[in-house]
Amino acid sequence: MSPLRLGWLGQRDDRARLLVFLLLALSWASLTKVSSAGLALGLALGLALSSGLGPLHVARRLRPVFSLLFLLLLLTPFWHPPGAQPLVASWAWGPSDLGLASAGLLSLRVLALSTLAIAALDVAPFDQSLQGLRGLGVPAPLVHTALLTQRALARFREDLTRIEAALAARGFRGRGPSAIPTYSAVAGGLLVRSVGRAERLEQAMRCRGYEGELILPDPPRAGLADWFLVLAGLALALALPLAERLA
Amino acid sequence: MSSLLEARDLGYRYPDGQVAVEGLSFTLAPGERLGLVGPNGAGKSTLLLLLTGVLTPSEGELLLDGESVPKGRLAELRRRIGIVFQHSDDMLFTSRVSDDVAFGPRQTRLSPDETAIRVDEALRAVGAEELRERVPQHLSGGEKRRVALASALALRPEALLLDEPTSDLDPRGRRELRALLEDLELATLVASHDLEFVLALCPRVLLIDGGRRVTCGPSREILGDEALMLAHGLERPHSLTPHADPHHPGGSHAHAPEED
Ligand SMILES: Nc1ncnc2c1ncn2[C@@H]1O[C@H](COP(=O)(O)OP(=O)(O)OP(=O)(O)O)[C@@H](O)[C@H]1O
Ligand SMILES: [Mg+2]
Numbered sequence: 001m002s003p004l005r006l007g008w009l010g011q012r013d014d015r016a017r018l019l020v021f022l023l024l025a026l027s028w029a030s031l032t033k034v035s036s037a038g039l040a041l042g043l044a045l046g047l048a049l050s051s052g053l054g055p056l057h058v059a060r061r062l063r064p065v066f067s068l069l070f071l072l073l074l075l076t077p078f079w080h081p082p083g084a085q086p087l088v089a090s091w092a093w094g095p096s097d098l099g100l101a102s103a104g105l106l107s108l109r110v111l112a113l114s115t116l117a118i119a120a121l122d123v124a125p126f127d128q129s130l131q132g133l134r135g136l137g138v139p140a141p142l143v144h145t146a147l148l149t150q151r152a153l154a155r156f157r158e159d160l161t162r163i164e165a166a167l168a169a170r171g172f173r174g175r176g177p178s179a180i181p182t183y184s185a186v187a188g189g190l191l192v193r194s195v196g197r198a199e200r201l202e203q204a205m206r207c208r209g210y211e212g213e214l215i216l217p218d219p220p221r222a223g224l225a226d227w228f229l230v231l232a233g234l235a236l237a238l239a240l241p242l243a244e245r246l247a
Numbered sequence: 248m249s250s251l252l253e254a255r256d257l258g259y260r261y262p263d264g265q266v267a268v269e270g271l272s273f274t275l276a277p278g279e280r281l282g283l284v285g286p287n288g289a290g291k292s293t294l295l296l297l298l299t300g301v302l303t304p305s306e307g308e309l310l311l312d313g314e315s316v317p318k319g320r321l322a323e324l325r326r327r328i329g330i331v332f333q334h335s336d337d338m339l340f341t342s343r344v345s346d347d348v349a350f351g352p353r354q355t356r357l358s359p360d361e362t363a364i365r366v367d368e369a370l371r372a373v374g375a376e377e378l379r380e381r382v383p384q385h386l387s388g389g390e391k392r393r394v395a396l397a398s399a400l401a402l403r404p405e406a407l408l409l410d411e412p413t414s415d416l417d418p419r420g421r422r423e424l425r426a427l428l429e430d431l432e433l434a435t436l437v438a439s440h441d442l443e444f445v446l447a448l449c450p451r452v453l454l455i456d457g458g459r460r461v462t463c464g465p466s467r468e469i470l471g472d473e474a475l476m477l478a479h480g481l482e483r484p485h486s487l488t489p490h491a492d493p494h495h496p497g498g499s500h501a502h503a504p505e506e507d
Contacts, residue, residue, distance in 0.1 A: 208398065209351050
């Protein structure tokens with residue numbers, strides 16, 4: 001899932017990468033113009049693609065966002081804020097010009113922020129990003145919980161894939177009401193398995209010195225390129241809202 | 248004989264009441280390789296977990312270097328005794344092999360430099376240097392096992408406990424593991440159904456059944472005793488069959504215990 005060979009962004013200090021992400025997210029969430037939101041989306045895409053994430057990967061990750069936006073796009077154009085003109089003169093309750101504009105702005109903003117999050121998190125292994133958060137001062141218990149949850153979920157997914165393959169190998173189609181008992185059995189089995197797994201995983205960790213507190217490696221010292229990344233991020237975060245003001 | 252690890256009347260009962268180990272005593276000498284054999288459910292895995300301090304004995308005591316390890320100090324046992332689980336998957340949980348091997352040294356608060364040395368050393372010992380940057384979950388069964396072994400070795404344990412170490416190895420992997428364990432010259436307890444492997448690696452075996460010790464002694468003697476082996480759901484290794492018939496590898500198939 002996470003790329004093994006890290007792109008330029010993944011190689012940067014995790015703290016710098018996450019800080020830039022936070023700065024840009026804060027700034028882009030308040031954009032008010034379709035043009036600047038579009039530009040933000042372009043920048044986020046550029047960031048993601050240039051640091052080694054494939055277009056397919058980005059598209060796959062954005063799929064749930066698209067389904068969410070679909071509903072939004074269906075309804076928002078029918079919104080008539082004060083001063084809005086219907087697009088079709090004879091259909092007063094139809095889509096309005098301002099409604100359409102806000103639907104566009106909203107979806108561009110959501111897409112830009114989601115793509116930015118993908119670029120920030122998928123360019124490096126998740127546990128590395130979590131260590132970055134720790135480095136930015138997020139409390140240790142929170143980071144450790146997230147780390148262990150992520151590992152448990154990864155295990156859960158592996159089990160699920162394996163069970164699905166085993167079911168498919170025995171001709172299970174997974175459709176219709178007759179599949180329901182199988183699914184509930186699988187869910188129960190998975191739960192029992194993951195509890196057993198978690199127990200053995202903890203035992204394995206204890207065998208290697210874990211006594212209830214995870215010790216993460218110190219983040220490497222930030223280099224010149226990392227500082228440059230933070231500065232560039234800050235400049236970019238300021239630039240778009242400022243441009244909107246001036247225009 | 249001085250002992251590195253000793254169990255005295257060790258007993259363990261799982262919370263659901265299942266007695267898995269009962270009145271078990273034996274010793275492991277420094278540098279000794281001891282085989283642990285017994286049928287399914289004999290209590291081998293449970294015994295290993297007891298010896299490494301993961302489970303707390305319900306009865307009896309454990310001695311390390313001749314000194315009793317009180318129940319409150321099992322953490323020390325965990326640091327000094329390395330274990331490789333039956334399923335390597337249960338031991339590997341980070342997103343990079345090198346991180347997994349570094350886990351132990353980090354938890355015991357070794358410096359980053361020392362940690363790096365330990366990781367190199369352990370990966371080299373198991374011949375897995377080229378796996379260093381791989382994702383553990385994507386490795387083959389045999390590769391995972393080597394990485395799991397490396398992660399135990401990274402703590403430079405005084406003894407190594409292995410649970411079914413050959414279960415997912417091909418013949419070459421098996422040979423390599425044997426050579427590796429012989430080279431390590433570490434006190435090793437090998438729980439396995441692979442009796443040929445045990446015979447080749449361990450001069451002495453401990454046979455248990457139903458959580459109790461049946462016997463302990465020279466491997467050739469115990470594993471070669473067909474009646475004893477059959478009585479405990481095992482089978483004499485082919486290489487110990489008096490007139491091994493080349494047309495019927497496995498020798499005593501007529502008397503083979505049922506597969507489970
Ligand atoms: N978590 C558990 N809870 C309750 N009983 C358990 C648990 N784990 C094992 N047992 C029981 O304890 C006994 C010993 O199990 P153990 O796994 O130690 O045997 P084993 O010799 O390792 O078997 P195998 O050769 O199949 O690996 C068995 O009867 C088993 O059913
Ligand atoms: Mg076992």
